[in-house]
Amino acid sequence: MTTGVGAVETSGPAALPSRVTQDLDGKDTPDISPAATRTRRLVRLAAIAVAYYLGARLGLSLSLVGNDVTPFWPPTGVAVAALIVFGRSYWPAVAVAALAVNLPISANPLAAAVTAVGNTLAPVVAVTLLQRVGFRRQLDRQRDALAIVFLGALASMLVSATIGAATLLASGSITTGQLPATWAVWWTGDAMGVLTVAPFLLCLPLFWEQRRWPLRLWLEAMAILMVATLVVAAAVTTGLHIFFLTLPLLGWAAWRLQLRGAAPAALIATLLATAAATRQRGPFEGKTLLEQMVTLQAFNACVALTSFFLAALVSERMQTAAALEKAASELERRVEQRTAQLSAANTRLVQEIQERSEAQELLSHEEARAQREHQIAETLQRSLLPDRLPDVPGVALAARYVPATADVQVGGDWYDVVQLPGGLIGLAIGDVAGHGLTAAATMVQVRMALRAYALQDPSPPAVMRGVHQLVAQLPVPEMVTLIYLVFDPATRRIRWTNAGHPPALAFAGGQGTYLEGALSPPVGVTVDGSFTEASQVLPPGATLLLYTDGLVERRGVSLTAGLDRLDREASAVPDDDIEALCERLIDTFLDEDHIEDDVAILAMRPLPSVDGELDVRLPAEARNLVQVRSALRRWLKEATVSEADVNEVLVACGEACANVVQHAYSGQGSAGELVVEARLDGDALEVRIRDHGHWRPAADRGGGWGLQLMDALMDDVDVEHTPGGTDVRLRRRVHVGVEA
The missing domain is CATH 3.30.565.10 (Histidine kinase-like ATPase, C-terminal domain)
Structure with missing residues (x-):
C-alpha cells in the first residue's frame, strides 16, 4: 500500500497567498498560543491517521492478492492531500496509521514495519517531486495535471510497490511466480489513490476559496455525476467495451466545472472500474490478473489525465480571459485619461507658445549656469580625488584623471588607494553614471564610504555590500559601477569583486589577462545586493591596470575591440615605468580636442627586491x-x-x-x-x-x-x-x- 507524504510548499509565482498558506499548511500565526498550536497539531495528526486507516479498510475490501494487495488504495490519496494542505511535518500520522494497517495482515512485525516504511516513503518522494516542479494544489495549470499524474502517481508509487512486493516475497507470503502480478496490483492501487482520491480531497477547499456556484451549476454537477455513474456502471455490467464513453462526460465536467467537477467524476469512474476489476466483470472478465491491472491502470490513468489536464487547460484559459478583460478595462481607462491629458496639453501648448519668447531670453542665462556648474563639478572632483598616492614599500603606483571637454558636463569617475591593516592595499575605481554636480557629489560619498568600509573589514564582498547599502539609500537616479581589489604584497595575491565595471587588466611580458570573475550588477540597482569574491596571484613583474569606461568605449566601436586594443597597447609599454604606461594610454586613447567622457586610470606594479x-x-x-x-x-x-x-x-x-x-x-x-x-x-x-x-x-x-x-x-x-x-x-x- 502507499501513503502520501510531504506538503508542496512552494514560493514565488506558484506559491499560495501568504494568509492562505499559513491557514492551509498549518503554520502558526502570532496570535495563537503554543498550547493551542499543539492541540491543533494533535487533532490534525489524529484526523489524518483515522482517515488513512478508514481508507485502508476500504481498499483492503478489494484485495486481489491475499489480504493485503488491492488495485485501489485510497490511503495514498488521503496522505498526499493531507500533507499537501498541512505540511510534510505531519508524516508521523501516516507512518503510524500505515503500521497499524499492516500489522494484522503481514507475516510478522518486521514485514509490517518494512511495508509501512514503503507506504510512507513513496508519498514523500511524490510530494518532493511535485514541490521541485512548483506544483499548485488548485490544479489550475496544465503542468500541475501532468505532474500529479506522471510524477505524483505513476513514477513515485514505484517505490512503495517495489518495497511492498519484495517484502511479501521475502516473508513467504507470495511465490516468485506471483511477484509480477502482485507488483502490478500494488502499483495500480497506490497510483489510483493518488490519481483519484488526492485531487478529490484537494478540490474540496476550492468550494469556499473560489467563486460560489449558483444553483444551476449545482444541478449541472449533479447531472454530470449521475450520468457518469450510469455510463460506467453499464460499461462494467453489460460486458460491452464502452469505457470510452466516460471520457466525453469527464470532458464535460472539466469544461463546465473545472477541478471541482472533474475530480468527483474521475473518482466515481475509478471506483466503479476498480470494483469491476476485483469482481472480474465486464472488460476484465476472463483476463489474467496482470492483464486486468494493465487495463485498469491504463483506464484510470486516461481518466485522471483527461480530467485534470482539461480542467487545468480550461482554468488557464479562464484566467487568461479574465486578465485580458482586466487589461481591456485598464486600457479603456488609460485611453480616457490620456485623452484628457492631451486636451490639457493642448491648452498648455497655447500658453507655452506665448512663453517661448521669455524662455529664449533665459536660455543664455542657463548656458552660463551650466558652464559654471561644469567648472564647479570639475573643481570638486579634482579636489576630492587623492592629491597623491600613498608610498607603499615594494609597490609602485600611478594614476591619471582626465575630465571631459567643456561641451560635456564632468562625470563621476574616481579612484582610490587605501592602506589596510596587515600591510594589505585596497584599490578601487568607479564611475557614477550621469554628469554634473549630482554625479560628482555622489562620487564623493561613494569614495568616502568605500574607504570607511575597507578600513573596517577589507573583504571585497563586505566592502561592496556596505557601498551597495549606501547607494541604495541615496537619491541617485543613475547606476554606480565599481571594482574593488585587495592586494597582499607578501604573497602577490589579489582578491576582487566587480559591480558592473570594466574588468581590471593584469599583464606581464607582453601578455595580458582580464580579471573577469566575481561579477555582479552595479551597486544600488538591485534590492538585495549579492557579491562574490575571486582571487589570482600576480606573476612576478606583472602590472595591474584599473580604468573607467571612458578609456575604451567609443561610439560605433564594440567594447570588445576597445578591450583588445587596451591589452595590446598596455602590454607594449616597457615594464620598468608605470608612469610612462599611464601617459602612453592617455596619449593613445584620448583626443586632446574632444574627450567625450571622463577617464580615470590607476596602475599598480609590485617591485622586486633590488640586488638582495x-x-x-x-x-x-x-x-x-x-x-x-x-x-x-x-x-x-x-x-x-x-x-x-x-x-x-x-x-x-x-x-x-x-x-x-x-x-x-x-x-x-x-x-x-x-x-x-x-x-x-x-x-x-x-x-x-x-x-x-x-x-x-x-x-x-x-x-x-x-x-x-x-x-x-x-x-x-x-x-x-x-x-x-x-x-x-x-x-x-x-x-x-x-x-x-
Whole structure:
C-alpha cells in the first residue's frame, strides 16, 4: 500500500497567498498560543491517521492478492492531500496509521514495519517531486495535471510497490511466480489513490476559496455525476467495451466545472472500474490478473489525465480571459485619461507658445549656469580625488584623471588607494553614471564610504555590500559601477569583486589577462545586493591596470575591440615605468580636442627586491609602521630566512622604528623621514634604521626596555646619535635556505 507524504510548499509565482498558506499548511500565526498550536497539531495528526486507516479498510475490501494487495488504495490519496494542505511535518500520522494497517495482515512485525516504511516513503518522494516542479494544489495549470499524474502517481508509487512486493516475497507470503502480478496490483492501487482520491480531497477547499456556484451549476454537477455513474456502471455490467464513453462526460465536467467537477467524476469512474476489476466483470472478465491491472491502470490513468489536464487547460484559459478583460478595462481607462491629458496639453501648448519668447531670453542665462556648474563639478572632483598616492614599500603606483571637454558636463569617475591593516592595499575605481554636480557629489560619498568600509573589514564582498547599502539609500537616479581589489604584497595575491565595471587588466611580458570573475550588477540597482569574491596571484613583474569606461568605449566601436586594443597597447609599454604606461594610454586613447567622457586610470606594479637589499623610506608616522613591517617580512621571506628568525628580527626592528616615530621628530610640526635598510651577506643579516631628527635627552624615569629587547633578540645592536640624526644597526646570524 502507499501513503502520501510531504506538503508542496512552494514560493514565488506558484506559491499560495501568504494568509492562505499559513491557514492551509498549518503554520502558526502570532496570535495563537503554543498550547493551542499543539492541540491543533494533535487533532490534525489524529484526523489524518483515522482517515488513512478508514481508507485502508476500504481498499483492503478489494484485495486481489491475499489480504493485503488491492488495485485501489485510497490511503495514498488521503496522505498526499493531507500533507499537501498541512505540511510534510505531519508524516508521523501516516507512518503510524500505515503500521497499524499492516500489522494484522503481514507475516510478522518486521514485514509490517518494512511495508509501512514503503507506504510512507513513496508519498514523500511524490510530494518532493511535485514541490521541485512548483506544483499548485488548485490544479489550475496544465503542468500541475501532468505532474500529479506522471510524477505524483505513476513514477513515485514505484517505490512503495517495489518495497511492498519484495517484502511479501521475502516473508513467504507470495511465490516468485506471483511477484509480477502482485507488483502490478500494488502499483495500480497506490497510483489510483493518488490519481483519484488526492485531487478529490484537494478540490474540496476550492468550494469556499473560489467563486460560489449558483444553483444551476449545482444541478449541472449533479447531472454530470449521475450520468457518469450510469455510463460506467453499464460499461462494467453489460460486458460491452464502452469505457470510452466516460471520457466525453469527464470532458464535460472539466469544461463546465473545472477541478471541482472533474475530480468527483474521475473518482466515481475509478471506483466503479476498480470494483469491476476485483469482481472480474465486464472488460476484465476472463483476463489474467496482470492483464486486468494493465487495463485498469491504463483506464484510470486516461481518466485522471483527461480530467485534470482539461480542467487545468480550461482554468488557464479562464484566467487568461479574465486578465485580458482586466487589461481591456485598464486600457479603456488609460485611453480616457490620456485623452484628457492631451486636451490639457493642448491648452498648455497655447500658453507655452506665448512663453517661448521669455524662455529664449533665459536660455543664455542657463548656458552660463551650466558652464559654471561644469567648472564647479570639475573643481570638486579634482579636489576630492587623492592629491597623491600613498608610498607603499615594494609597490609602485600611478594614476591619471582626465575630465571631459567643456561641451560635456564632468562625470563621476574616481579612484582610490587605501592602506589596510596587515600591510594589505585596497584599490578601487568607479564611475557614477550621469554628469554634473549630482554625479560628482555622489562620487564623493561613494569614495568616502568605500574607504570607511575597507578600513573596517577589507573583504571585497563586505566592502561592496556596505557601498551597495549606501547607494541604495541615496537619491541617485543613475547606476554606480565599481571594482574593488585587495592586494597582499607578501604573497602577490589579489582578491576582487566587480559591480558592473570594466574588468581590471593584469599583464606581464607582453601578455595580458582580464580579471573577469566575481561579477555582479552595479551597486544600488538591485534590492538585495549579492557579491562574490575571486582571487589570482600576480606573476612576478606583472602590472595591474584599473580604468573607467571612458578609456575604451567609443561610439560605433564594440567594447570588445576597445578591450583588445587596451591589452595590446598596455602590454607594449616597457615594464620598468608605470608612469610612462599611464601617459602612453592617455596619449593613445584620448583626443586632446574632444574627450567625450571622463577617464580615470590607476596602475599598480609590485617591485622586486633590488640586488638582495631592502630600502624603505616613509614618513615617520605610526600608521606607516605596518608598511615597514610588511616590507621587511616580505623581503626576509624572499631571502628564505627561517620563520623563527623572521619573527624575532621583526620585533627588534619594530622597536627601533617605534622609537623613531615617538622621539625623533617630537619637537617638529611634521613627521620627518624614517629609513629602513637591510642586507643579507650569506647568513649575516644587518638591518639599519635611520632618522634625521634630534632626540631630546632621556628623562630619568626608567625606560630603556626597547633597547634591552633589541639586545636580547639580536646578536649585536649599535646605536649612534649624531647631529644629523640617529643610526641604529641590528646584526644577527640567521638560518637561510628555509622555504617561507
